[in-house]
Ligand SMILES: Nc1ncnc2c1ncn2[C@@H]1O[C@H](COP(=O)(O)OP(=O)(O)O)[C@@H](O)[C@H]1O
């Protein structure tokens with residue numbers, strides 16, 4: 001990872017005796033993150049968990065970080081204000097960096113509406129370790145799915161700063177994969193995610 005460096009608090013990084021490449025050798029595959037981004041109910045969680053299931057069955061060490069779950073613990077103190085959304089993704093980025101250093105294939109399902117935040121996470125990792133998957137789905141289709149009932153609440157004004165309705169969503173400009181979840185079913189989308197991972201020779 002990083003060489004021994006001191007930060008302003010005189011905290012020095014301790015380089016261990018086992019490195020990422022050693023861990024990758026043990027796992028039999030590389031560490032990387034498959035970063036899903038898209039509106040609420042676009043299908044990020046559904047597709048990420050299906051892809052994880054397939055990878056797990058193939059013996060790949062995986063972990064899914066899901067937006068709602070992270071907000072129950074690590075980020076339970078954060079709101080959905082612009083400032084807190086930025087902090088949410090910053091913390092997640094740092095956590096993922098550790099998992100990738102641990103040689104895992106991490107799949108993430110966060111709306112992550114801001115391009116700059118996604119760029120920052122990418123910049124924490126090495127070339128080829130961050131694959132961005134844009135789950136594209138029109139807000140009307142997401143709102144019609146509304147399996148969690150949150151679009152209805154947002155439209156009723158009960159949820160402020162709701163991405164796609166009252167808060168912006170910045171689509172990726174150059175994603176590694178686009179899934180148009182209004183045309184393509186979830187199992188087929190998950191299969192294409194696995195194909196992407198194979199093409200990049202991560203597994
Ligand atoms: N092609 C598709 N891909 C993913 N989800 C789909 C698709 N078509 C319908 N759905 C449904 O849409 C909903 C997506 O919800 P979820 O995966 O929780 O979205 P997100 O994590 O993006 O908020 C689920 O109820 C899922 O069954």
Ligand SMILES: [Mg+2]
Nearest residue numbers: 044045067109
């Ligand atoms: Mg989700």
